[in-house]
Amino acid sequence: MAQQALGTVQWGDLTFGPGTPYAVTALEGLDDLPEIRAEDVDRPGQHGDYTGPDWTGARVITMRLGLHTDSPDQLRDLSLALRAATQPQAQPAPLQFLQQGTLVWAKVRKRSIPYDAEYLWSIGDAALEFYCADPYLYGLEEQSASTTTYSPSVGRTYPMVHPRSYGTAGQSGRLTAANKGASPAFPVLRIDGPVASPAIEQVTTGGILTLDATLQAGEYLTIDTRSRAVLLMGTSPRRSWVRAGSAWPVLCPGVNELAYRGNALPGAPGQSSLLTVTWRDTSL
Structure with a gap:
């Protein structure tokens, strides 16, 4: 059953969320309506428009992660694993929100793994942007x-x-x-x-x-x-x-x-x- 808490997110072989070293600290775009492509035209000589069907554009999902480990070397390993899992793609892959019962077909379009020497001991952060040319949200079960x-x-x-x-x-x-x-x-x-x-x-x-x-x-x-x-x-x-x-x-x-x-x-x-x-x- 879907729940309000985000829960576990699966991307390839990596898992984000509770019980993993990658905590999801923020998520945007999953429940948002993608940008609308409207087919409206002006009413000549009148107020208002003639309105046509509304279509959505692509869905963009941004995810912020908190990386938690026990040492700088282990933190580096987490960063390298995240980097390896977010390479440019030829085709979309499933991004699965397991407790939400939701799947989208996505490509990674942006990745940020900043380095801050003052704080990089056992915690760090990262940000990912997923581009979904197909904006639909699908159930996990086929x-x-x-x-x-x-x-x-x-x-x-x-x-x-x-x-x-x-x-x-x-x-x-x-x-x-x-x-x-x-x-x-x-x-x-x-x-x-x-x-x-x-x-x-x-x-x-x-x-x-x-x-x-x-x-x-x-x-x-x-x-x-x-x-x-x-x-x-x-x-x-x-x-x-x-x-x-x-x-x-x-x-x-x-x-x-x-x-x-x-x-x-x-x-x-x-x-x-x-x-x-x-x-x-x-x-x-």
Whole structure:
């Protein structure tokens, strides 16, 4: 359960917070709303604006640390470990607030580890700035639900070809996904064949994602609804399979229902395709 005290923070192999030599003395930007990119325009000849949708920019989190140890040499070791863990990055990495139940994807953009000869005996301080191009706050737990394609009869048991956990199976052709955050969540969809022309409907809000695709048994397709990447076997781009006019499903705050439909392949009697939906609770 989330608590008011910040608790433990995990960055790579380093842990900050209670019980560690890195005390978190201040934190800004985690619960703040990132800067808004407004789409407002002036009302010609009138007071006020025409207002459009508000979008947020990147999230910036600043963290101040107090370093505590028993000797100057150990203090130097803490500084070197912190320096090694905060190198420039090619890709964002998870910054996890464990007791808060929150994760952000971040890069270190600034690091300050000052030297003060008057005080550097067994205590010191440091400051870090984390840049989050993706401003969303995610739940630590990755959730998953799955269902076979719709059938007018009772759903079948899908043969597990690969060692993979699919979560709790839903009613044949239907599943529910609960987003406990305050913002829409962008799920990752996985479709396992055999199936032709698979379609995923966001029943709660409307809109259908339809694919002009045929997957054989043992083939699968992954769909990232945030980046809108469509990958066959997790690597080969197949964005062109998305039928024009399709809607990319998102999970609104609360309980969402999704429906999965597809056509059986000739020569594959008794086999059902499987849809797996994976997401995290999402907020801004």
